[in-house]
Amino acid sequence: MRTVEEHQAVVAALLPLLPEESVPLAAAHGRVLARDVRAAVALPSFDNSAMDGYAARWSEVAGATGASPVAMPVAEDIPAGRTDVVPLAPGTVHRIMTGAPLPPGADVVIPVELTDAGTETVEIRDALPRGRHVRSAGEDIAQGAVALVAGGPLGAAQLGLAAAVGIEELPVRRRPRVLVLSTGSELVAPGTPLLPGQIYESNSALLVAAVEEAGGEARRLHFVPDDVDQFLATVRAEVSSADLLITSGGVSAGAYEVVKDAFRTLGTVEFAKVAMQPGGPQGAGTVDGVPVVTLPGNPVSAFVSFEVFVRPALRRALGHGAPERLHVPARLTGPLTSPPEKRQFLRGRYGGGEVSQVGGPGSHLVAHLARANCLVVVPEDVTELPAGAEVDVVLIEGALQ
Template sequence: MRTVEEHQAVVNALLPASPEETVPLAAAHGRVLARDVVARVPLPGFDNSAMDGYAARWAEVGGAGHSPVRLPVAEDIPAGRTDVVLLEPGTVHRIMTGAPLPPGADVVVPVESTDGGTDVVELRDCPPAGSHLRRAGEDIAAGTVALAAGAPLGASQLGLAAAVGATGLPVRRRPRVLVLSTGSELVAPGEELAPGQIYESNSTLLAAAVDEAGGLPRRLHFVPDDVDQFLATVRAELATADLLVTSGGVSAGAYEVVKDAFRTLGTVEFGKVAMQPGGPQGAGTVDGVPVITLPGNPVSAFVSFEVFVRPALRRALGHADPDRLRVPARLAGPLRSPAGRRQFLRGRYDGGVVSQVGGPGSHLVAHLARANCLVVVPEDVTGLPAGAEVDVVLIEGALR
């Protein structure tokens, strides 16, 4: 029986880094940066005003708080003006936020500290020298790294990329993931159920999980429990896939079509991992394409994806930190766990305390939908009292 870490290493080794491609900024949201992006320009690009007010020489206006100072307004400087002229002694320039600071100015007096004059202004107060100025390059200098490889590209990262002059970004191509659920008992949601049939849900669950991890999912539905037909169907679809993820057909019983079919090829290894849920696992290649086989119970499939597939996909995408956030938490109530297996229990995390959601059964989909974390119980722990500290893995998209 493999440890969790041993099987994680096997899965990680199957997925190399995705190829690099350059995409426009508008298409880069949610992607992962493949190479460092260097700032083409400094930010700010020039000395500018942080306030609407009056650019002045502090030596001339610094005493305005004790006695108002009246000076002529020699220039108006709106944002975007490019022909900014020297601030002559004995004058001020009316200036807008973001407008370039005139040479000679060393303070901006906010308009609220004046009478707002346009020809002559009365300054009634003055901040310290250097106030309300944004100096060129104080945010980032030209030629320095603006965004590091491995950074997920959210709104703020794309805003920075645009601000330093980038029009496109080098990212890792999203892996194309074929998602396959097996079982002759499976029926499409909405159809009439005959005795012994169930609605197929794993492909919906896993396709959404692939998408959230950054991959491009494609579902292949209802491959029947027939080895020859299964292999023919799968091999016909693999040419356009970077990874195949299956659910079901990997346990120790009869009619385990995934295990029976792939064992004939000799390129996929099956076994058990010391964890619950999700013990039966398989990994290998078919026609050179990585294959990861997950158990069929929905909770087992979800937990297995979280533990093995999601971090491997994110690593292939170049994420600097491919794992979910782990935090310590105190148990709201006692729990029990089987010896020799790492337990991943569904839980609700709130303010440093975690409550178990439902029992350990791998069929409890409604309980899974209400969970926002996985409670991790080590293999050598068989019970914990209320108040004990545990590690929890925060998962996203849970219902409240």
């Protein structure tokens, strides 16, 4: 029996770092940066005003008070976007708008609220320290400095920074192309009337969404019945276009385990039991040179197995600097038990530093999975924990809602 870490290493070794490609900023949202990106310009690229007001020499307005205002002639108007800014002549001020370039010679901006808002002559009624409300060139980031670090996901803030420093395209890792295939003669498509003994196929919907949330491009293959020849024909007709094939079902110890039976004939996929619950039966290897990971068929087992083995491997292949889910400590709101010698991944609901178990440990309880926002991890050597005990919690979708 493998440990969780041993099987994680097996799956991770199947997926090399994906190649780099350049994409326009508009197509980069959610992608992973492949290389450090440097600022083409400084931010700000010029000294500018942080307020609507008046650009002045501090030494000429330092004594202004409400009781003894300083009157100054307004020599220029500087709206944002003006490019022909003239130097500030001694004894004058320039009316200036937020973001407009500071005229040479000015070292303070007096907000309009501290004046009478004059347009030809302005009365300044309060003094401010030298440099106040002035944004200095390069104070945010210098030209040539690293703006975005390789391995980081590109969200709204990162794309905004890239645009602000003049970058049109970003180097990212190509998305992994993942095929998802569910097996089982009992499966029928949602919307089809069920006959006795049939169930609706749900794993492909679950796994396609999980692949896409991890950053991949998923394609669902039509689920196949428990027939070795049909299964292999379906796989070999499609697998050459993929970076990874994920199957669900057909890997246990029963008499009709089509995935295990089919891949054993090829001799390139290894099956093992992993010391965990749910998700003990696992497989990994290659088919026609393409990596394949075989997951159990029960929906909760498939989900937990993806989270533990496949998701971090996909994110490492994408170059993520932090491929793992966020782990946090939490206090149990109630007691729990766990089987010996197996790492337990229980569904939970986390909030306010506490976690409560959602439903039982059964791997078929998909409704309970949908209500969970975390996985509670119980180590292999722990069989029971009292209320109030601290546990390791893996935050999954919806954890902060």
